[in-house]
Amino acid sequence: MVENRPILNVVTHLVLILGIAMVALPIWITFVAATHDEARMLQAPLPLLPGGYFFENFKQTFLGSGLSGSETAPVWRMLLNSLFMALMIAFGKIAISLLSAFAIVYFKFPFRMGFFWMIFITLMLPVEVRILPTFEVVADLGLLNSYWGLSIPLIASATATFMFRQVFLTIPDEMLESARIDGAKPMRFFVDILIPLSRTNIAALFVILFIYGWNQYLWPLLITTDTDMTTIVMSIKQMLEAAEQSPQWNIIMMTALLAMIPPVFVVIAMQKLFVQGLTETDK
Amino acid sequence: MAKIKLKDLVKNYDKVEVLHHVEGEFQDGEFIVIVGPSGCGKSTLLRMVAGLETVTSGEIFIGDKLVNDLEPADRDIAMVFQNYALYPHMTVRQNMAYGLKIRKISAFEIDRRVNEAADILEIRDYLDRKPRQLSGGQRQRVAMGRAIVRDPQVFLFDEPLSNLDAKLRVQMRLEIKKLQRKLGVTSIYVTHDQVEAMTLGDRLMVLNGGYVEQFGTPIDLYDKPASVFVAGFIGSPAMNFVPTELKNGKVALPGGTTIDVASKGAGEVVLGIRPEHLVANDKGAIEIEAEMFEQLGANTLVHGHLKGTTHPFVASVPGHVSNESGTVMRFDAPKEQVHLFDKSTEKRLED
Numbered sequence: 001m002v003e004n005r006p007i008l009n010v011v012t013h014l015v016l017i018l019g020i021a022m023v024a025l026p027i028w029i030t031f032v033a034a035t036h037d038e039a040r041m042l043q044a045p046l047p048l049l050p051g052g053y054f055f056e057n058f059k060q061t062f063l064g065s066g067l068s069g070s071e072t073a074p075v076w077r078m079l080l081n082s083l084f085m086a087l088m089i090a091f092g093k094i095a096i097s098l099l100s101a102f103a104i105v106y107f108k109f110p111f112r113m114g115f116f117w118m119i120f121i122t123l124m125l126p127v128e129v130r131i132l133p134t135f136e137v138v139a140d141l142g143l144l145n146s147y148w149g150l151s152i153p154l155i156a157s158a159t160a161t162f163m164f165r166q167v168f169l170t171i172p173d174e175m176l177e178s179a180r181i182d183g184a185k186p187m188r189f190f191v192d193i194l195i196p197l198s199r200t201n202i203a204a205l206f207v208i209l210f211i212y213g214w215n216q217y218l219w220p221l222l223i224t225t226d227t228d229m230t231t232i233v234m235s236i237k238q239m240l241e242a243a244e245q246s247p248q249w250n251i252i253m254m255t256a257l258l259a260m261i262p263p264v265f266v267v268i269a270m271q272k273l274f275v276q277g278l279t280e281t282d283k
Numbered sequence: 284m285a286k287i288k289l290k291d292l293v294k295n296y297d298k299v300e301v302l303h304h305v306e307g308e309f310q311d312g313e314f315i316v317i318v319g320p321s322g323c324g325k326s327t328l329l330r331m332v333a334g335l336e337t338v339t340s341g342e343i344f345i346g347d348k349l350v351n352d353l354e355p356a357d358r359d360i361a362m363v364f365q366n367y368a369l370y371p372h373m374t375v376r377q378n379m380a381y382g383l384k385i386r387k388i389s390a391f392e393i394d395r396r397v398n399e400a401a402d403i404l405e406i407r408d409y410l411d412r413k414p415r416q417l418s419g420g421q422r423q424r425v426a427m428g429r430a431i432v433r434d435p436q437v438f439l440f441d442e443p444l445s446n447l448d449a450k451l452r453v454q455m456r457l458e459i460k461k462l463q464r465k466l467g468v469t470s471i472y473v474t475h476d477q478v479e480a481m482t483l484g485d486r487l488m489v490l491n492g493g494y495v496e497q498f499g500t501p502i503d504l505y506d507k508p509a510s511v512f513v514a515g516f517i518g519s520p521a522m523n524f525v526p527t528e529l530k531n532g533k534v535a536l537p538g539g540t541t542i543d544v545a546s547k548g549a550g551e552v553v554l555g556i557r558p559e560h561l562v563a564n565d566k567g568a569i570e571i572e573a574e575m576f577e578q579l580g581a582n583t584l585v586h587g588h589l590k591g592t593t594h595p596f597v598a599s600v601p602g603h604v605s606n607e608s609g610t611v612m613r614f615d616a617p618k619e620q621v622h623l624f625d626k627s628t629e630k631r632l633e634d
Contacts, residue, residue: 174368177335182382183356192381196372 027260033253034058041249053250061254075255078232081150082214083262085231088151089213090206097157098202101164102190106176116165123158127219135222145226154219160205167198204277207270211263232259285346285359285436285469286311287332292341294327294493302327302493304341309486312467314460316484318474320516323490326441329473333362333439345437356385361430362439366446367422369414369429376410379429393432400431403462420451427462438463438470444479456482477517481505489513511629514555514622520584523596525554526626534623537592540568544621546632553629555622558584558599567613571596576605585612 029048033041036051061075103109104116127134134153143149171194179189195202220231230238236259239252267274287309294302302324309315317325330336332343334355343350350358369378376397383393401407404424414422423443430438440459444452460483463470474480480487481501489496489504489512497509501517508514514522527534529552533541544554559582561569570590577584583604588595590611598614606612623632 172366172368174364174366175370177333177355178362178364178368178370179381180335181333181355181360181362183354183385184381188385193370193372199372 030253030256030260033249034257036250038248038250042246057250057254061251062258073227073230073235075232075235075258077228078230078235078255079258079262081147081229082231082233082259084147085150085216085220086210086213086262088147089154089216090209092151092155093157093160093209094202094205096155097160097164098190098195098198100161101168102194104161105165105168106186119158119161121158122156123162127154131218131222138223144223145229149223150216150220150229150231151213154213154216157209160209163201163205164198167201168194171197200273200277202277203270203273207267207274210266214263286344287315287437287469287471288342288344289328289332290342290344292328292331292343293339294324294331294336295339300339300493302331305495307488307495307498309469309471312469314463314470314472314483314485315488316472316474316480316486317488317490318477318480318484318516319490319496321475324493325473325475325490328490329439329441329471332437332471333360334358356382359436360439361433361435361437362441363423363426363430363443365442367414367426367443369422369425371414374411374413375406375417375425375428378414378425379432382429382433396432396434397428400428403431403465404428419447420455423447423455427459431462431466436469438468440470440472442474443472444474445476452479459483478519481517487517489516491516507631508555508622509631511553511555511624514624518557520558520597520599522555522557522622525589525594525596527552527554529623529632536568536589537594538570538590540570542568542616542621543618544623545618546623548632551626552632553624553626555624556616556620558597560620561598561600561614561616563598563600563612564615565613567615569596569614569616571598571612571614573606573610573612574608578603578605587612 029046032047032050034057035054036047037053037056040047040051063074063076100119104112104119138144138149138153141149143152175193175197176189179193184192215233216231217233217237221234224230224234232255236252236255239255240247287307289305289307292302292305293300305328307315317328319325327336331338332345334350334353338351345358345360355362369375370381373381379397379400380393383396388396397410398407401410404427406421406424406428409417409421414425417425423446426443443459444455447455456479459472472483474483484501486498486500487504488498491512497504497513504513504517508517508522511524515524525536527536528550529544529546530549532543532545532547534544534552534554535541542554556569571585571587572590573585573587575586577586582599582601585598585600585604586595587597598612624630625632
């Protein structure tokens, strides 16, 4: 589209601006709400311009006990918990799926396709479906209220295995043969050739999986009872339901704002690789 | 540097035999070309020597060592692939050094060997580039460099020139030949291009449908093709064939004329004569009704058919000739240039 058509330009810009406004407005309101005091947030109409309580709110939320009158961990602790969980899930999933895809694509062993389909079928069983037996297992292993318990049950991933399988299938066989002639043993080939070649796909998957891990709600809610182990996503919800209180929107919104920062940071940092990983076909 | 011996080599894919009892002995330093149409098993044979395919039965020796069960890396070979198979994320230098690094050769020695190979192949200027920044010809050189630095006993080439354009192919062909001469490493080269095969090989192994049709020097194959297949495959344009009858040292042509041949036998035969061996002669026995003339500059290809039949026939005449379509041209076939093959077995009839 190289033609110069001013009216079309105006229209396309209008549509884009409208789209951005729709996405940005809730975030703006979150930000505004985080800068007022508690009393102002309970009055109508909702403020649309920032107030002067940003740092007070920030201090109380991030370092203090957060919601007054309830026993939650300080938000920095929750952020750290969420970060650990999300990172463990993302790295764990990537490591496990890389290895299983490697096995399925490059090794011939009995029932290879059987195993592949077994992994593939688990796509149909999300965490919610198998949550009771999983809880039982984790509880029996004594992993309640631990980072291991938060992350391990979520690590197995059919989607990522399938994706890496597809990536490996696009790598020409000659690459393997060439490495064999060069004397590379399987794990050496995996580390020296396969992983660098799927670098962009790993980055793309990392972004997706980090956000998946970060947004986990149901599972952490089930297995953490200790306030020191709560994650930020579940506690936002808990704050809303704090008993016998009107919601303290300023604190809740500040928490939400803080909860947004790490995923945004991950996306920005990985953006270039992420886009390459999703669009690149040339090997 | 080593001899290679193939003993009664058989390859099956799911019970289908694709290579049938291949025998061969390649001398130290020899340049062997395995040639044949696609699907004849030539790449399979090469990959068996490389250790990338298992051997169903038979034995492969490199030097005096039986290598059937050795990993490719332990066979002391280097291979150049059709699509080069360079590691895209490594620089040219790293590509060439990778195999040496795995062998735990000292960094100093790796550096020396890489630089030496880079000098031979004139790729020193782009040692620090990635493969995707190189042209096809340059990648080809890098692939060869990767083979050279290994200092192997055997080079294996799997149609290495087929991804290059025509001009570059001719140039690289010469370079491969020179390089092989210089290094004196026993080489096996697989191609479907008979010109490449003729120019490169000290000896050619012609494969057809998994059988070795003939194994000999290029000139042997050209002068004394062992079968109709080899006769038609080697030489360009391809040999003319006419099914006919042999009697009293003469063969009859469909037009009623006869030509003298050296053979004394009798029976149904296939007569073969190369286009470039036909001699124009107004009283010649071979009458061709010309249909088309292909001017190649130095000579002209006359495409037509034997007069009175639909047998296609091609003659190569020196200089520029251009007649109208339908003109009848007559040729002689010198006795010693006529090939006779048994009609049922398609094997060469000895003189």
